Amino acid sequence: MHDEGLLLIGHGSRDAASNAEFEALVADYGASRPGVVVQHGYIELATPYLADALAALAARVSRVAVVPLFLFAAGHVKNDIPLALEQARAAHPGVRFSAARHLGVxxxxxxxAFxxxxxxxxxxxxxxxxxALVVVGRGSSDPDANGDFCKMTRLIGEGRGLLLVEPTFIGVTRPSVEETLERVxxxxxxxVVVLPYFLFAGRLMTKxxxxxxxxxxxxPWIRASLAxxxxxxxxxxxxxxxxARQALAGESPLPCDTCMYRTAMPGLAREVGGLKAMLYSVRHTLTHTQASNHPHAxxxxxxxxxxxxxxxxVDRGSLALLESLRRRVKQAGQQQQIRVTRTSCMGRCGEGPTVAVYPDGVWYRGVREEDAKDLVEEHLLGDRLVARIVDDIMQ
Structure with a gap:
């Protein structure tokens, strides 16, 4: 068995070329470091999924360092990876797992980038x-990620002698690319040079x-080009x-000072309250560890x-669905065993309302209020999938 292994984590894409570019990077990196086992995994949309990749690497090495190839820290870095590591530690007690910081600023x-x-x-x-240089980020519902992107834009353009350097976002938040280009x-x-601050190509580059x-x-009088x-x-x-060195040495804490999951951010309490509850409950169930003492059984x-x-x-009716699920769970007398939580964005915009059931790990999409009866009776109480609305991409 090797001593050390690195697991490079990508987001995953529906675009095969984007995944191939990520996997080529992993292959090149691994070939240049023959003393270390280097593998890859994805959060979603491509395989191997993170949990499977962790298990495969744990079978080969005694220490695993997870390196998220994410430019900024948002939900996947702050939530998905830590939870997956907790599960891996429980499943492989003889293996030491550690997580590196994201790539960051x-x-x-x-x-x-320049x-x-x-x-x-x-x-x-x-x-x-x-x-003018317009730097384009993916955009996030997490203010940490958006703030770090704006800082990165400043670093990219500082002292370059340009007329102006502007940050913008291709999705989720504002200003949008169209708004920024109009202002510029x-x-x-x-x-105008548009710089995509993306690690890999994919559908966002086409857009x-x-x-x-x-x-x-x-x-037409402005020369516009895409870098x-x-x-x-x-x-x-x-x-x-x-x-990787930081992770293996235990020197890679997550940035928590302005994390919206730990710190009340102005104007965001209503948006993230449900997600805070989700994280508390999921971590509570899986690890039973919180920041404060928690002695009760x-x-x-x-x-x-x-x-x-x-x-x-919400525009597609998720709040009515939420209330219907809660009402039916209560009517079944299962409110102490089954919890229904409102979350922030689950990353399936345009295909919702989205519902996820844990610990089963089953996601549903396009769920209507009238589907609540089947979800409760079939899945929550009967442990049978409601096949017509299963989101098979997320499985």
Whole structure:
């Protein structure tokens, strides 16, 4: 058995080319480090899933360092990975598991990003001074991630002699790409370079290219161009090394000072309250460890039902569904064994309302209020899937 293994975690994509790019990075990285077992896993949308990848690596090594290849820390880094590690520790008590920090705000990534932008920027200083750089992030419901992205944008553009450097988001939050490009156009630049701050290509790159083309058609007197995404680089490999060393040495705490799951953030209490409850309950059931002493004995929940309460699902009727589920659980006298919780965004916008049932790990999509009866009677009480609404992508 090898002593050490690294598990590089990607988000996962419906775009096969994006997953292939991630897996090529993992293969190259592993080939250059022959003394370490290097494998990969995904949070969602591609296999192997995180839990399966942890189990496979634990069978080969005595120490596992998980390195999340995520640019910023949001729900997957703060919730999904820690919970998966707790399960892995329980299943493999002889293996030491540790998690690295996400890639985060790092000068090496700022340099890589500017190198990508420079491929579309003019060399002449005078022309560069009339050029705007728009840096595009994925966008998140987590203010930590959005704030770090804006800081990263500043680092990318600092001292580069550009007319202006603007952060924007392709989804989830604002300002949107279209809004930012409109605002930038009013500054009358000669050129606009759009820099996708994405690790890998995929559907978002296709969407962004279409947005840049529309902007160029609307403002033909402004030269608009799309720079490459970050992709593979020696700097990224070096940063993975740094994060792995920190994890194996136990020096990689999560950033908690402004985490919305631990700190009340202005204007967000209503949005994250349900998610706080979800995390408390799931961690309580799985690990029975909280920050404060918790001496009382109790039985774990039989089922925990999570209902998306974010804007898109609310518009599709998730709140009525939530109340119907709670009412039917109470009518069945199971409110002490089955909990129904409203959460924040569950990442399935456009296909909701979304419902997840744990510890079964079953997700449903497009769930209507009239489906509540079958969900309670069939799944929650009868342990039978409601097949017509199962979200098979999430299994």
């Amino acid at each position: 790092h000068p090496a990534l700022a340099e890589v 190198e990508r932008a420079a491929s579309a920027l003019p060399d002449d200083p005078a022309a560069r001074a009339r050029t 156009a009013r500054q009358r630049p000669e050129r 962004l290219a279409e947005q840049v083309d529309r902007f160029a058609s609307t403002y 490459p995404h970050l992709g593979r680089s020696s700097a990224l490999s070096g940063l993975i090394d740094e994060r 109790h039985r774990p929940l039989r089922k925990h039902v999570l209902v998306c309460g974010n804007a898109d699902c």
